[in-house]
Amino acid sequence: MEPGTARIAVDLLGGDDAPAVVVDGALRAVRADPDLHLLLVGPTEVAGGLIDALDPAQRARIAVRPVRTAVGMADHPTAARAHSTVRAAVHAVREGLADALVSAGSTGATVTAAALGFGRWSDVRRPALVATLPAVAGPVVLLDVGGSLEPRPATLARHAVLGAAYAAVAHGVVEPRVGLLSVGTEAGKGDRLRRAADPVLAAAPLPCGARYVGLVEGYDVSLGVRADVVVTDGFTGNVLLKAIEGAYAMAGGPPASGGAPRAAALLGVAGTVVVCHGAARPDEVASGIALAAHLWRRGATELISSLLDGIPQDSAHGNEVVQ
Amino acid sequence: MEPGTARIAVDLLGGDDAPAVVVDGALRAVRADPDLHLLLVGPTEVAGGLIDALDPAQRARIAVRPVRTAVGMADHPTAARAHSTVRAAVHAVREGLADALVSAGSTGATVTAAALGFGRWSDVRRPALVATLPAVAGPVVLLDVGGSLEPRPATLARHAVLGAAYAAVAHGVVEPRVGLLSVGTEAGKGDRLRRAADPVLAAAPLPCGARYVGLVEGYDVSLGVRADVVVTDGFTGNVLLKAIEGAYAMAGGPPASGGAPRAAALLGVAGTVVVCHGAARPDEVASGIALAAHLWRRGATELISSLLDGIPQDSAHGNEVVQ
Structure with a gap:
C-alpha cells in the first residue's frame, strides 16, 4: 500500500x-x-x-x-x-x-x-479506457478497451503516447515497448486501419524512453512477451479483454499473477x-x-498530462471527426 | 475415428x-x-x-x-x-x-x-476461415479468423449461414445458435459494421434449424454459453483466437476439453x-x-455447399467489392 x-x-x-x-x-x-x-x-x-x-x-x-x-x-x-x-x-x-x-x-x-x-x-480528442493485464514479464497495458470504437490512425498514435506514459507512471515500466495489435508481425499485415497506423506510430515521438516495436499479435496481449503497451481500437480491445477473461474461466481460474481486469482507467x-x-x-x-x-x-493524471505536453501531436489529428 | x-x-x-x-x-x-x-x-x-x-x-x-x-x-x-x-x-x-x-x-x-x-x-464472394474452440457446453464455431479482414454486413450474414451449416455438419450441433460478436449484448452496441450487420443477420434465413440470437461478447467465444456460432470480421477473430491461446498458456495450460485450435477450415x-x-x-x-x-x-464441403443453395443471399451482396 x-x-x-x-x-x-x-x-x-x-x-x-x-x-x-x-x-x-x-x-x-x-x-x-x-x-x-x-x-x-x-x-x-x-x-x-x-x-x-x-x-x-x-x-x-x-x-x-x-x-x-x-x-x-x-x-x-x-x-x-x-x-x-x-x-x-x-x-x-x-x-x-x-x-x-x-x-x-x-x-x-x-x-x-x-x-x-x-x-x-x-x-x-478521444479519451481512452486503459486496462492492465498481468503477463509473464510484467504488466501489459491495453488500450483502448471501449472508449473509441472506430479510431483514426492519429488517435491510435495519440493512444500510443498515452499508453507509454501510463505504463511508466502507473506501473513503473522502464522504457516501455509499444506495439500495434494486428494479425501478424510483418509490416503490411492487417486491415486498412492498421496498415495506415503502423507508419504513423513508427514516426510518433513517445515519452518516458518508450519505443515502438511494430505490429504485435493476440498472444502478446495475454503473454506480454513482445510489448508492454498494446494499442488497438476500442472494439477489438473490448472483445479481447472479455475473451481472455472467459479463457481463464475455462482454464479453471486466472493465473497466479492475476486475471483479466474488470476496471479500466479513463485517460x-x-x-x-x-x-x-x-x-x-x-x-x-x-x-x-x-x-x-x-x-x-x-x-498519475497530472504527470501523464504534463508528459503529453512535451510530445507534438500529428497534424492530421486536428481533422479528426469526433464520432 | x-x-x-x-x-x-x-x-x-x-x-x-x-x-x-x-x-x-x-x-x-x-x-x-x-x-x-x-x-x-x-x-x-x-x-x-x-x-x-x-x-x-x-x-x-x-x-x-x-x-x-x-x-x-x-x-x-x-x-x-x-x-x-x-x-x-x-x-x-x-x-x-x-x-x-x-x-x-x-x-x-x-x-x-x-x-x-x-x-x-x-x-x-469472400471465403471464410473457420476455427472451432472447445467450450463449456460444446464446440464454439468462430468465423472469420483471418480470411476477410474488412467484411461488409452482407459478408457477415453469409458467414452466419456458413457457420451454422458448419456447426451442424462438422460438429453435429443441433439447431445452432448464431451470435454476432460485439462490445455488449444490447441492440445498438458496437461500431458501424456491427450496428449495420445486426439487422441483416436478424433477417437472414439460416440452415439446419439455426437461429440468430443477436449480439454476443468476448466471453461467449471462450465460454460458449450464449452461442454455438460466433460471427466476426477476420481481424477481430484472428487476434481473439491468439489472445485465448496466450491466456491458456498464462493459465498453465488449456482446459481439459482442449485449447485454442491452430487449424482452421476454409469455407x-x-x-x-x-x-x-x-x-x-x-x-x-x-x-x-x-x-x-x-x-x-x-x-462436409458438398453438404454445406448444398445447404447454401437453399438459402437466398442478400441482394446487397452482389455489390460487394472484393478487397
Whole structure:
C-alpha cells in the first residue's frame, strides 16, 4: 500500500447490481486500505445499514452524498438515475470533496460526464479506457478497451503516447515497448486501419524512453512477451479483454499473477476516473477503487498530462471527426 | 475415428519450420489413423529418411509427389517455393490423387491457390476461415479468423449461414445458435459494421434449424454459453483466437476439453481445405490433417455447399467489392 490519503467518490447507482454490489465493494476497499476515504454518491438509505456494521475507525472514513434528483426519479429506471449519480460524483471531485471517481455504470455516461465536468486534455480528442493485464514479464497495458470504437490512425498514435506514459507512471515500466495489435508481425499485415497506423506510430515521438516495436499479435496481449503497451481500437480491445477473461474461466481460474481486469482507467480527461465493468463483483469494485487511489497517490493524471505536453501531436489529428 | 479412407495432400513447404515439422506431424497423423493416406507434396528428399523409419503398413499409406519447380527454385526463399507446393497440392486434389488438402503456409497464398484451383462457391464472394474452440457446453464455431479482414454486413450474414451449416455438419450441433460478436449484448452496441450487420443477420434465413440470437461478447467465444456460432470480421477473430491461446498458456495450460485450435477450415471454395498456423507444432499439424480427414469423411464441403443453395443471399451482396 502506498502512503497518503486518497479520497474516492463512488457512484452508488452504477453497475448491473447496484447499489448492493457497489456498497459491498466500497466497504471491502475501506477495510483493506487504512488511508482510504470514500464518498458514496447516491441514495443514502441503501448504504446506511451496511456502514453501521463497520468499526468506528472505518466508519469515520466513509461519507455519503445524497443525490437530490435521485429522490424525484425514484420511478425512473436505474440507468437513468445512475446518470445523475455519476454526474454528481464528478461534481464532488470538482468541488474538492474527493480526489478521484469510480463508477461501474454505463461507460458512455461516465466518459461523457467526466469529459463535460473535468474537461478534455486539449490534445486528446478521444479519451481512452486503459486496462492492465498481468503477463509473464510484467504488466501489459491495453488500450483502448471501449472508449473509441472506430479510431483514426492519429488517435491510435495519440493512444500510443498515452499508453507509454501510463505504463511508466502507473506501473513503473522502464522504457516501455509499444506495439500495434494486428494479425501478424510483418509490416503490411492487417486491415486498412492498421496498415495506415503502423507508419504513423513508427514516426510518433513517445515519452518516458518508450519505443515502438511494430505490429504485435493476440498472444502478446495475454503473454506480454513482445510489448508492454498494446494499442488497438476500442472494439477489438473490448472483445479481447472479455475473451481472455472467459479463457481463464475455462482454464479453471486466472493465473497466479492475476486475471483479466474488470476496471479500466479513463485517460484524456482532466480528472482521475476509473470505470468498472457493469457486472463487476464486490472484489472487482474494490480493485477499481484501489486503482483510483493508486493513480491519485502517484499523481498519475497530472504527470501523464504534463508528459503529453512535451510530445507534438500529428497534424492530421486536428481533422479528426469526433464520432 | 470415423470409418472410411481419407487421402490428404500435405504441403511440405508450408509453415515456419517446414518441412521438418510438417513431416513430423504427417507421420503422427498416419500412425493415429489406420484409414488415412497421405500425399506429401514437395521436395522428396526431405521426407525419405523419416518415412523409412515407419513400419511397412504405415509406409504403404504415404506417397510423395515431387514438385518440379521446387528443384529449379532451390535458391529462392522458402516462402516463394511454398507457393508452388500449395498450388501443386491443389492440383493433386483436382487430379483425384487426394481428397483434401492441408497447408501450414501463408494463409493468403493457400486461399488464393484454393480459390483459383477449385473455384469459389458462386454465392460466397469472400471465403471464410473457420476455427472451432472447445467450450463449456460444446464446440464454439468462430468465423472469420483471418480470411476477410474488412467484411461488409452482407459478408457477415453469409458467414452466419456458413457457420451454422458448419456447426451442424462438422460438429453435429443441433439447431445452432448464431451470435454476432460485439462490445455488449444490447441492440445498438458496437461500431458501424456491427450496428449495420445486426439487422441483416436478424433477417437472414439460416440452415439446419439455426437461429440468430443477436449480439454476443468476448466471453461467449471462450465460454460458449450464449452461442454455438460466433460471427466476426477476420481481424477481430484472428487476434481473439491468439489472445485465448496466450491466456491458456498464462493459465498453465488449456482446459481439459482442449485449447485454442491452430487449424482452421476454409469455407467458400469447392474443395476441402484446412489451413494450419505457420508456427503449428507437429501435433497441431497432425490435428489439422485429422480435421481435413474428418471433413472429407462427413462430406462436409458438398453438404454445406448444398445447404447454401437453399438459402437466398442478400441482394446487397452482389455489390460487394472484393478487397
